[in-house]
Amino acid sequence: MRLVSIDDIAAAAARLNGRIVPTPLLPSSRLSQTLGVPVAVKAENLQHAGSFKVRGVFNALLARQSRGELPKGVATFSAGNHAAATAFGGSALGLPVVVCMPPNAVVTKVESVRRYGGEIVFTDDLFGTCQEVARERGYALLHPFDDPDIIAGQGTVGAEIIRDAPDADLVLVPVGGGGLISGVAAAVKGLRPGARVIGVEPVTSNAMTYALRMDAPAPLPSRPVSIADGLTAPFAGEHTLAHVRALVDEIIEIPEDAILRAWWELLDASKLLVEPSAAVGLAALRSGLVDPTAGATGTGTGTTVLVLSGGNVAPAGLARLDKVAEAV
Amino acid sequence: MRLVSIDDIAAAAARLNGRIVPTPLLPSSRLSQTLGVPVAVKAENLQHAGSFKVRGVFNALLARQSRGELPKGVATFSAGNHAAATAFGGSALGLPVVVCMPPNAVVTKVESVRRYGGEIVFTDDLFGTCQEVARERGYALLHPFDDPDIIAGQGTVGAEIIRDAPDADLVLVPVGGGGLISGVAAAVKGLRPGARVIGVEPVTSNAMTYALRMDAPAPLPSRPVSIADGLTAPFAGEHTLAHVRALVDEIIEIPEDAILRAWWELLDASKLLVEPSAAVGLAALRSGLVDPTAGATGTGTGTTVLVLSGGNVAPAGLARLDKVAEAV
Incomplete structure (x- = not known):
């Protein structure tokens, strides 16, 4: 690799x-x-x-853009900092963001996603639901860490x-x-x-x-x-x-x-x-x-x-x- | 004035x-x-x-030094930040410091004074005890706020x-x-x-x-x-x-x-x-x-x-x- x-x-x-x-x-x-x-x-x-999470998010989205792959939206999954960072980064770049979060996510993290205009889907199956959302809406799935651009x-x-x-x-x-x-x-x-x-x-x-x-x-x-x-x-x-x-x-x-x-x-x-x-x-x-x-x-x-x-x-x-x- | x-x-x-x-x-x-x-x-x-308290403490001690009045030690009174700052400043200038503190002062503030090598006298009569300490030892009494140099x-x-x-x-x-x-x-x-x-x-x-x-x-x-x-x-x-x-x-x-x-x-x-x-x-x-x-x-x-x-x-x-x- x-x-x-x-x-x-x-x-x-x-x-x-x-x-x-x-x-x-x-x-x-x-x-x-x-x-x-x-x-x-x-x-x-x-x-x-x-x-630090916004660093990876911005780089992943802007690298895709430089390759002509900028998606029309972003779906990701996270209980915490990556969720807020993706909402922040998507908002800055004018991209809609959906974050799959567990139902027991802490209130301040949920508020943080909403503050930056992110949509939240609560689910126990973070990865599965995120794949589904990405497919249905034609959004890119952004992995929180296992991605060379991140x-x-x-x-x-x-x-x-x-x-x-x-x-x-x-x-x-x-x-x-x-x-x-x-x-x-x-x-x-x-x-x-x-x-x-x-x-x-x-x-x-x-x-x-x-x-x-x-x-x-x-x-x-x-x-x-x-x-x-x-x-x-x-x-x-x-x-x-x-x-x-x-x-x-x-x-x-x-x-x-x-x-x-x-x-x-x-x-x-x-x-x-x-x-x-x-x-x-x-x-x-x-x-x-x-x-x-x-x-x-x-x-x-x-x-x-x-x-x-x-x-x-x-x-x-x-x-x-x-x-x-x-x-x- | x-x-x-x-x-x-x-x-x-x-x-x-x-x-x-x-x-x-x-x-x-x-x-x-x-x-x-x-x-x-x-x-x-x-x-x-x-x-911010160290600013006033350093200025008061160094101003006295520039006027040829640098004392052989400093006595002051405070339950908190001025106490730690005076211990810090005195230590930096090589002056012994006595701080009069109330017996119910919070532990972290007391520890902070000790960390910087300050001596503590616990007393309910902060100002009176401080005057006494200053007189007995020949130290300067440093008021925590009512002093033009501070x-x-x-x-x-x-x-x-x-x-x-x-x-x-x-x-x-x-x-x-x-x-x-x-x-x-x-x-x-x-x-x-x-x-x-x-x-x-x-x-x-x-x-x-x-x-x-x-x-x-x-x-x-x-x-x-x-x-x-x-x-x-x-x-x-x-x-x-x-x-x-x-x-x-x-x-x-x-x-x-x-x-x-x-x-x-x-x-x-x-x-x-x-x-x-x-x-x-x-x-x-x-x-x-x-x-x-x-x-x-x-x-x-x-x-x-x-x-x-x-x-x-x-x-x-x-x-x-x-x-x-x-x-x-």
């Missing part, structure tokens, strides 16, 4: 120019002090629609990281279906081959680890649940599995309590509102499963980058931090 | 250069859309020690706002003891006289309104309580009252439920972790008590700026947002 190249990512960056927020890479003096290495955070919570779009996150931190030795990336880490790894390994790229997923929602073990993007045996709701993809993808195999140094699994603790530490240290999914990288460092000083340069002084994937969290989600308060 | 001048603020900016974070002024597309005017937020939650330091927030948004027509500032709004008003009225500066305080903690009514910085009749804990100063100051009288267009009082709703809206729209105090400006706009289109230019197109004063909120504080979730 052909992997996304650094040229694909450069082409994506050109398409995205002016359409996305070039999010800041913010050094964190507090995390740097705590962890003993320079730490910076890539603030994709400040991205349009509150997560991966190349997410790769612009990695390219911006290396541009802003050319000394990066370690990049930690949250993993759901694997679109973000596939793109980031393609960019980082292309621009700075010695840097490590490590993916982190909840132990209770480990579709990528499962796919690596089964040697195929097999669906998880039971429906995944995690406080990191943005990472609860029930399966990885063919493309994302191939990228992870070829380009990612390691996939780490993290328990729920470690995510919850790291979430509060990250909020408090960065003063950025991020969703729990964004905290899995810090959780991996805090648990000792990743040594940030074992850098590619061997000096232990290169920057460790945490990709903060999104900021879409509801009040009820933040209320869970009370458990942290009790534990403190 | 001599008011702080634009030259005092320029001198403060020179002293603070390299010691503070020049915080970004971030345009908010979502708030702009909702309110119908260009809205930008001044992100002082990203400041060292999590609030006011000039906070004024750098206003100068940066006008530099980054020269078209600002309205600046909304949270009010506790009045140090921040005094400095911001001195800067804004000096640099762009036609812009409005409006202060906002909780109706349950309205020391400035009370001072205006009593024509003196009289202590509030009972101890103020608010979800905006950063604004619960029990009295205004002589200097701050004089600045507000001379330079501020209006002081608005806001009820607790409006602050809570605006807090969630602000978190969700800005993706910045801010404390409830930072949300009073948005609450004033949302309640209809301030019309952002009644700008100085008369065109209604100038930028409305919300000063986000700080980001120091504990998990238990965020858990209160559950009430918002119930109300949605």
Whole structure:
């Protein structure tokens, strides 16, 4: 299978120019002090629609347009950030968008899709219903992660990281279906081959680890649940599995309590509102499963980058931090 | 009484250069859309020690140094952000710091003072104990807001706002003891006289309104309580009252439920972790008590700026947002 190249990512960056927020890479003096290495955070919570997802959506739609394949509408499926991002991107390009969402999707995510003018179909069979909607209306089906154009779009996150931190030795990336880490790894390994790229997923929602073990993007045996709701993809993808195999140094699994603790530490240290999914990288460092000083340069002084994937969290989600308060 | 001048603020900016974070002024597309005017937020939650307070502290200490009055230590009193900021500033300048705090101060604020090496004396008589400590040890007593050097330091927030948004027509500032709004008003009225500066305080903690009514910085009749804990100063100051009288267009009082709703809206729209105090400006706009289109230019197109004063909120504080979730 052909992997996304650094040229694909450069082409994506050109398409995205002016359409996305070039999010800041913010050094964190507090995390740097705590962890003993320079730490910076890539603030994709400040991205349009509150997560990195618009990068892939815009690139996929604009790449199709450049190939003369721009559809008359888009059908997609997602319980969360990809749903809002597709509504946002479709609205910007004047394309109608239908999003298939599970009936138990959280209210703020549903509101977010509606805010950007997306139509919602509630269904338990996300993929099947989405195929049906696409066929009936003649819309393009946009996969949330297993699509080379989506991966190349997410790769612009990695390219911006290396541009802003050319000394990066370690990049930690949250993993759901694997679109973000596939793109980031393609960019980082292309621009700075010695840097490590490590993916982190909840132990209770480990579709990528499962796919690596089964040697195929097999669906998880039971429906995944995690406080990191943005990472609860029930399966990885063919493309994302191939990228992870070829380009990612390691996939780490993290328990729920470690995510919850790291979430509060990250909020408090960065003063950025991020969703729990964004905290899995810090959780991996805090648990000792990743040594940030074992850098590619061997000096232990290169920057460790945490990709903060999104900021879409509801009040009820933040209320869970009370458990942290009790534990403190 | 001599008011702080634009030259005092320029001198403060020179002293603070390299010691503070020049915080970004971030345009908010979502708030702009909702309110119908260009809205930008001044992100002082990203400041060292999590609030604007370090500006005043550094300026007060460095101004004393330039006058040959640098003390051998600093005593101050505060339940919150000024406490952490003084510990941070003292530590950076190599000065021992004692902070008098109430016994019921929240744990995260106490930890914050200790993180920066500050000594804590718990007392119910904040001002009296602080005077005693200062006298016994030969330390300087640093007032948290009623000090021209503190006011000039906070004024750098206003100068940066006008530099980054020269078209600002309205600046909304949270009010506790009045140090921040005094400095911001001195800067804004000096640099762009036609812009409005409006202060906002909780109706349950309205020391400035009370001072205006009593024509003196009289202590509030009972101890103020608010979800905006950063604004619960029990009295205004002589200097701050004089600045507000001379330079501020209006002081608005806001009820607790409006602050809570605006807090969630602000978190969700800005993706910045801010404390409830930072949300009073948005609450004033949302309640209809301030019309952002009644700008100085008369065109209604100038930028409305919300000063986000700080980001120091504990998990238990965020858990209160559950009430918002119930109300949605």
